[in-house]
Amino acid sequence: MRLIILGPPGVGKGTQSKLIAQKLGLVHLSTGDILRKAVESGTELGLKAKSTMESGGLVPDDVMIGIIKDALSDEKVKHDGFILDGFPRTLNQAIALNEILYELSFNNIQIINIYANDNILIQRMTGRGRIDDTSEVVQKRLGVYKETTAPIKEYYAKSFEVIDINGLDEINTINEEIIRNLKINKENS
Ligand code: AMP
Numbered sequence: 001m002r003l004i005i006l007g008p009p010g011v012g013k014g015t016q017s018k019l020i021a022q023k024l025g026l027v028h029l030s031t032g033d034i035l036r037k038a039v040e041s042g043t044e045l046g047l048k049a050k051s052t053m054e055s056g057g058l059v060p061d062d063v064m065i066g067i068i069k070d071a072l073s074d075e076k077v078k079h080d081g082f083i084l085d086g087f088p089r090t091l092n093q094a095i096a097l098n099e100i101l102y103e104l105s106f107n108n109i110q111i112i113n114i115y116a117n118d119n120i121l122i123q124r125m126t127g128r129g130r131i132d133d134t135s136e137v138v139q140k141r142l143g144v145y146k147e148t149t150a151p152i153k154e155y156y157a158k159s160f161e162v163i164d165i166n167g168l169d170e171i172n173t174i175n176e177e178i179i180r181n182l183k184i185n186k187e188n189s
Pocket residue numbers: 009031032033035052053054056057058059060064085086087088089090093132141
């Protein structure tokens with residue numbers, strides 16, 4: 001199964017992606033996690049991305065597209081399927097992703113979109129204790145989401161059925177709702 005999970009920061013994409021990956025045996029590809037690891041281990045990518053992440057901005061498209069192309073080219077990803085979390089975040093990334101998926105012969109992509117209102121998102125993010133979760137940075141990330149990332153949903157809605165999920169419920173309720181809405185296709189899993 002090949003899944004893309006969309007939604008604002010703090011809505012629970014990471015939590016849900018982990019659960020879905022566990023339950024369905026998929027590889028969880030989180031660009032935020034990849035970047036945080038790079039920052040921790042002080043790689044060139046980490047050094048480049050650190051200040052952008054801390055300010056709540058977006059790491060440049062060419063860097064992110066390179067990361068995701070590498071990640072999706074992995075044999076395990078091809079064999080087990082994936083859930084993509086945190087990418088795409090710009091229209092350019094979405095267009096590049098289409099090409100990468102086509103080149104790698106990944107079809108039957110399913111898109112999940114989790115939504116919630118700002119108050120909930122702010123509450124959740126400020127409770128996580130991440131370095132980019134101070135109130136000023138949280139506001140910036142929500143602004144970036146609305147302006148740059150949210151329109152991706154409309155882009156996908158033109159050619160895919162987007163599964164809309166209310167992110168307000170309990171973690172397990174949301175998870176069951178997502179799994180219930182997925183098309184389980186054994187042949188193309
Ligand atoms: P996340 O864990 O998905 O909230 O990502 C944390 C931070 O990593 C974001 O606020 C961005 O600075 C950066 N980031 C993650 N994914 C992307 C992406 N697809 N494009 C640009 N920046 C990203």
